Amino acid sequence: xxxxxxxxxxxxxxxxxxxxxxxxxxxxxxKYENTKVQLAETEQKNxxxxxxxxxxxxxxxxxxxxxxxxxxxxxKIVAYKDVELKFQFYSKTGTLLGEDxxxxxxxxxxxxxxxxxxxxxxxxxxxSLAIKVLSAKYN
Numbered sequence: 001x002x003x004x005x006x007x008x009x010x011x012x013x014x015x016x017x018x019x020x021x022x023x024x025x026x027x028x029x030x031k032y033e034n035t036k037v038q039l040a041e042t043e044q045k046n047x048x049x050x051x052x053x054x055x056x057x058x059x060x061x062x063x064x065x066x067x068x069x070x071x072x073x074x075x076k077i078v079a080y081k082d083v084e085l086k087f088q089f090y091s092k093t094g095t096l097l098g099e100d101x102x103x104x105x106x107x108x109x110x111x112x113x114x115x116x117x118x119x120x121x122x123x124x125x126x127x128s129l130a131i132k133v134l135s136a137k138y139n
Contacts, residue, residue, distance in 0.1 A: 011138040043078035045134035050075040051108070053085060057122075057129045065122040066088075069131060070115050073108040081107040086134050088124040089120075098123035105134065107139050 009068045032078050043050055055069020071083055083104045108114045122129075 008032040022130075029087045040077045043075040044138045047078075047080050047083075048133050050078070051080060051136055052131045053082060053083075053131040053133050055116075055131055057130075060061065060119070064119045066128075067120065067125070067131075069117075070113050070116070071104060071106075071108055072113045073110055075110045077110060079104070079107055079109045080136040080139050082106070083136040084129070085116075086132045087120065088130040088132070089122045090128045090130065091125050092127040097126055099121065101134070 050073060052072045052074060053069060054072075055067055057065050057067045060066050067087065074081055083106075085102050085104060087100045087102070089099070093099055102118055102120075104114065104116045106114045106116075
């Protein structure tokens with residue numbers, strides 16, 4: 001008879017301790033999901049912060065400038081597509097000679113890299129090239 005109240009008290013204490021742990025797990029999961037949603041919103045609003053373009057250029061036989069490059073998606077959640085690039089051509093002294101735009105119609109998953117190749121007619125006297133990401137759509 002004396003053991004019955006002790007057994008009931010210990011069983012209720014064990015039950016209460018289990019439910020407290022679940023509340024903590026739910027709060028931690030909610031916090032994680034909120035952080036994930038906020039990160040996704042930031043990545044969707046600012047694609048130029050998470051996409052990095054790099055490349056090099058050379059001339060082909062008909063004097064076109066062939067640009068081979070890559071796009072790196074540094075985002076953790078969002079995939080980007082239809083990336084708009086701006087190519088800026090500079091002289092030996094650093095003067096901007098001209099610009100050109102193109103769109104890369106590929107989907108770039110988070111952490112992935114996409115390659116591209118463009119053929120353009122660069123302005124006469126061009127010595128160097130700069131590539132800039134203007135915009136992108138999120139997938």
